[in-house]
Each structure stands twice: as structure tokens, then as C-alpha cells.
Amino acid sequence: xxxxxxxxxxxxxxxxxxxxxxxxxxxxxxxxxxxxxxxxxxxxxxxxxxxxxxxxxxxxxxxxxxxxxxxxxxxxxxxxxxxxxxxxxxxxxxxxxxxxxxxxxxxxxxxxxxxxxxxxxxxxxxxxxxxxxxxxxxxxxxxxxxxxxxxxxxxxxxxxxxxxxxxxxxxxxxxxxxxxxxxxxxxxxxxxxxxxxxxxxxxxxxxxxxxxxxxxxxxxxxxxxxxxxxxxxxxxxxxxxxxxxxxxxxxxxxxxxxxxxxxxxxxxxxxxxxxxxxxxxxxxxxxxxxxxxxxxxxxxxxxxxxxxxxxxxxxxxxxxxxxxxxxxxxxxxxxxxxxxxxxxxxxxxxxxxxxxxxxxxxxxxxxxxxxxxxxxxxxxxxxxxxx
Numbered sequence: 001x002x003x004x005x006x007x008x009x010x011x012x013x014x015x016x017x018x019x020x021x022x023x024x025x026x027x028x029x030x031x032x033x034x035x036x037x038x039x040x041x042x043x044x045x046x047x048x049x050x051x052x053x054x055x056x057x058x059x060x061x062x063x064x065x066x067x068x069x070x071x072x073x074x075x076x077x078x079x080x081x082x083x084x085x086x087x088x089x090x091x092x093x094x095x096x097x098x099x100x101x102x103x104x105x106x107x108x109x110x111x112x113x114x115x116x117x118x119x120x121x122x123x124x125x126x127x128x129x130x131x132x133x134x135x136x137x138x139x140x141x142x143x144x145x146x147x148x149x150x151x152x153x154x155x156x157x158x159x160x161x162x163x164x165x166x167x168x169x170x171x172x173x174x175x176x177x178x179x180x181x182x183x184x185x186x187x188x189x190x191x192x193x194x195x196x197x198x199x200x201x202x203x204x205x206x207x208x209x210x211x212x213x214x215x216x217x218x219x220x221x222x223x224x225x226x227x228x229x230x231x232x233x234x235x236x237x238x239x240x241x242x243x244x245x246x247x248x249x250x251x252x253x254x255x256x257x258x259x260x261x262x263x264x265x266x267x268x269x270x271x272x273x274x275x276x277x278x279x280x281x282x283x284x285x286x287x288x289x290x291x292x293x294x295x296x297x298x299x300x301x302x303x304x305x306x307x308x309x310x311x312x313x314x315x316x317x318x319x320x321x322x323x324x325x326x327x328x329x330x331x332x333x334x335x336x337x338x339x340x341x342x343x344x345x346x347x348x349x350x351x352x353x354x355x356x357x358x359x360x361x362x363x364x365x366x367x368x369x370x371x372x373x374x375x376x377x378x379x380x381x382x383x384x385x386x387x
Contacts, residue, residue, distance in 0.1 A: 001030055001368050004104040006037040006114035009050040012212030012240075013283035017110045017136045020179040024357040025364075027182075033102065037114035040091035040098065058215050058242065061301040068303030071142040078116065078143030085146065088113055089120045096125050105368050108360075109149070110134045112141045119148040130367050134360060135159075136178060137282035139307035140166045151367050153360050155282070156311070171372075174363050177356030178282055183267035184290040185355045193271035203232035204335045207273040207293075211281050212262065214242025216300035217324050219249060221277065224328040226254055230336055236260065236269055267291070274341055275334055277327065280309040280318070289317055289352045294344035296320065296331055316347050 003025055007018040018034050025032035038046035056063050071077050078085055095117060099107065107129055109115040115133045122131065133149045135141070138156060145167025152168055154160065157175035164170045187193070194201060206225065210216040222237050229235065234256040239246035241262050249259040263269075270276065270291040278284050279300040285308060288295050295318035297309050312318035321327040334340045366372065 001106060001365065002102065002104050003030060003032040003106045003108060003364065004099065004102060005032065005034040005108045005110065006118065007034060008037050008111035008113050009046060010053040010111065010113075011281070013136050013281050014111045016181075016283045016287075017134055017179050018108075020181045020357045021108060021110070021134065021360055023181055024179075024355070024361045028361055030361070030364075033104075035098070037095075037109070037111065037117050038091070040094040040117070041087065042091075045087075054213055054241075058213050061215070065302035065306075068142070075142075075145065078112075078146045080120075080146065085116060085120075088116050091117055092120050092124055095121055096127065099127060099129060104129055106130045106132065106364055108132045108134060108364070110136060112143055112147070115147040115149060116143065119146070122148065132360075132364060132367065134176075134179065135282075137304040137308055138178075138311035139304055140168070141304065144168055151363060151372070153356075153363060155286075159311075174359075176359040176363060177352075177354070178286040179355075179357040179360055180283065180287045180290050181267070182355070182357070184270070184287045185357075187267055187271040187291045190271060193268050196268060197265075197272050199234060199272055200232075203234065204230065204275075205273040206233060206235050206331065206335065207238070207269055207276045208235065209238040209276070209278045209284065210240065210242070210245075210300065211279050211284060212240040214238075214240040214245045216279050216298050218245060221298070221324045221327060222249065222257075224324055225331060226252075226257065228328055228332050229256075230332070233335055234258070236273070238263060238266070238269070275331060277331060280305045280312065280320075282308050285312060285318060286356075289348050292345050292348040292352065294334065294341055294348075296327060296334070298324075298327060315351065316344075317351065 005018045005021055007014045022032050022034055036046055038049055107118045109118050118131045131149045132151045135154045140162045151174055152172055153174050153176040155178045160173050163173055208222060210218045225235060236258045237249055238260050239249060246261045270288060270293050273293060276288045276293045277296045280297040297318050297320040299306055299309060309320055321330050
């Protein structure tokens with residue numbers, strides 16, 4: 001089996017999901033490559049889309065919120081006659097050439113754009129390849145009805161009805177969970193992580209992050225927490241790719257404050273922490289849940305992230321507050337009450353036990369072997385055991 005993962009550079013979450021699947025494929029000695037789907041249209045377009053997405057997300061979040069709401073209410077936005085769909089379809093010939101040259105057996109799409117491109121590829125060319133969509137949010141993305149994938153791996157079994165209502169064949173749904181890297185599903189123990197990061201063995205640690213783009217009121221929240229935190233609490237603030245935020249935060253000379261830009265040490269930082277405050281991106285909260293790290297969320301851009309937040313709150317996997325003052329009060333309350341943190345951690349330990357990446361790779365094997373019925377039987381047995 002040879003696999004091509006098609007990602008999209010609109011936020012780091014899709015690339016993180018691709019990396020998690022690729023890691024598990026490599027661990028199981030399956031040949032796997034990753035490519036930016038939009039680059040098959042043009043490298044320049046891919047860079048423009050990425051830059052625009054980053055600017056809107058960070059500086060005009062209300063526009064993202066409004067745009068997502070509009071796309072949910074106007075299905076024709078992604079229909080095969082729409083400007084967006086035609087633009088995506090323009091990369092079909094280049095994608096076909098790449099797939100044929102690479103002799104791939106399976107295309108895995110971790111973004112709705114790449115799913116639409118792969119669907120158009122199969123409509124036109126009917127290549128001897130299978131296709132999978134991997135959801136990176138706890139909701140059904142707008143335009144799913146326009147895609148035609150062989151299998152849809154979704155974040156949770158409770159989302160199946162939503163996908164079906166949005167035009168996806170229930171027989172093609174597989175409740176895999178959202179894939180995260182093994183460093184999150186098998187994290188280092190807390191004491192070892194704290195030692196590796198040169199943090200005190202005792203005391204509490206609070207981790208704050210606004211996603212890969214450093215979005216949201218990170219600076220305001222950090223300043224409030226520094227004023228009110230317990231004496232034995234240290235703070236780590238991750239600014240992601242937001243250079244301006246990093247420069248401002250890094251100028252603060254405060255005991256017990258660590259400021260980082262984009263870092264690959266997230267699994268270690270999560271393992272060392274007692275509480276995580278973040279925006280509810282699908283990958284960020286899935287990584288924290290896999291680490292069994294209690295979560296407080298700030299609603300920054302709405303849209304799919306608000307759906308993620310609602311899904312997690314409904315299952316007591318996370319909580320949120322409407323502003324930085326309330327977030328600060330709640331964070332301090334949790335950090336000074338070991339019973340609350342223990343309860344939150346135990347809930348995540350009960351509900352996040354299995355690697356979604358392993359489930360996805362198993363599903364990929366069954367799909368390429370033409371055993372979808374076996375996959376359905378496996379899922380039914382697992383769901384019965386979980387109930």
C-alpha cells in the first residue's frame with residue numbers, strides 16, 4: 001500500500017493531523033507521502049490563501065465567524081458550478097499526474113478543499129485509488145455533501161447523524177477520532193517532563209496558547225494571571241507564529257514566566273502542565289485530551305471552533321468563560337482545588353484511551369483491501385463495548 005496525504009496550509013491543525021497519520025503509517029512501515037493540495041493549482045495561490053487565512057484569523061476574527069456561518073447556510077457556495085469549486089477543480093490534471101507518477105493506492109484528505117479536489121479527480125478520471133476524508137473538527141464541515149469519498153473518518157460517533165443530515169452516506173462513516181501524534185497519546189510522565197523542561201518538581205503549571213497563529217487575547221489573559229496566580233504557579237505562554245506577540249511577551253521579566261514562539265515541544269509542555277488555556281481548535285483540544293490535560297477555552301473566532309467547544313463542553317471535557325476576567329478567576333479556582341483538576345483529568349482518561357491515528361491506519365488497510373464490511377463490523381463491536 002502506498003499512501004498520499006493531501007493537506008492544506010490554512011492553519012497548522014491540518015498539517016498536524018497529516019503528520020500524525022504519516023507517523024503511524026511510517027511506524028507500520030507503510031509508504032506515505034504528504035503534499036499541499038492547493039499547490040496542484042499553483043504554489044502562488046497556496047501562499048495567498050494561507051496568508052489571507054492567517055490575517056483574517058488573527059486580525060479580523062469576526063469575518064471568519066461570519067464567513068463560516070454564511071457557508072453553513074448557503075450550500076451552493078461549494079457546488080460544482082461555484083467559483084470555489086471550479087478553482088479547486090483546476091488543479092485536477094496536475095493532481096492526476098502526481099498520483100499516477102507516484103503509483104498511490106490511497107488518497108487521505110485532511111481538509112475539505114483536498115477532499116473536493118480528490119472527489120473531482122475520481123469523477124473525471126476514475127483512477128484505481130481509494131479515498132478517505134479525515135475530519136479535524138468536531139462538526140461536519142460545510143460542503144461535505146459535494147464530496148464523494150470512499151470513507152469519512154469523523155471525530156466521534158455522536159457526530160454521525162450530523163454528517164448524514166449533511167448528505168454523507170452513513171455507511172461510509174467511521175468514528176475514528178481526530179488523529180494526534182504518539183507523543184500525545186503516550187506522553188512522558190509529569191515528573192520527567194518537568195525535569196526535562198527545568199521546572200520545579202512541585203507547584204502548579206499553567207500552559208497558555210492561541211493556536212499556531214497566536215490568536216486571541218493571550219497577552220491580556222497572561223497579564224491578569226500573573227497578577228492573581230498562586231505563589232507556586234508558573235506560566236508558559238506559546239505565541240506560535242505571531243512574532244509581534246512573542247516580542248511583547250518576551251519583554252516581560254517576571255519570575256515563573258516562560259515565553260516561547262513556535263515550538264515542537266508541545267507534548268512535553270502538556271505533560272508537565274496542570275491546566276491548558278487555549279482556543280478550541282480541533283487539533284489543539286484533541287492533543288490536550290489525549291494527554292488528559294484539563295482544558296479551559298477562549299472562543300476567539302467562532303465557526304467550527306465554537307462547534308468544537310460546544311461538543312467538548314457537552315461531555316465535560318472542557319469549559320469556557322466569556323472574557324479574560326472570568327477565565328482568570330476560573331483558572332485560579334481550578335489551580336487551587338486539586339479535586340477539580342483530578343476530576344477533569346479522570347473524565348479525559350475515561351474517554352480518551354485509544355489512538356485515533358492507529359484506528360485510521362487500520363481503516364486504511366481495510367479500505368484498500370476492499371473490506372469495508374469488515375471495517376463496519378469492527379466499528380459496531382467497538383461501539384457496543386464502549387456502551
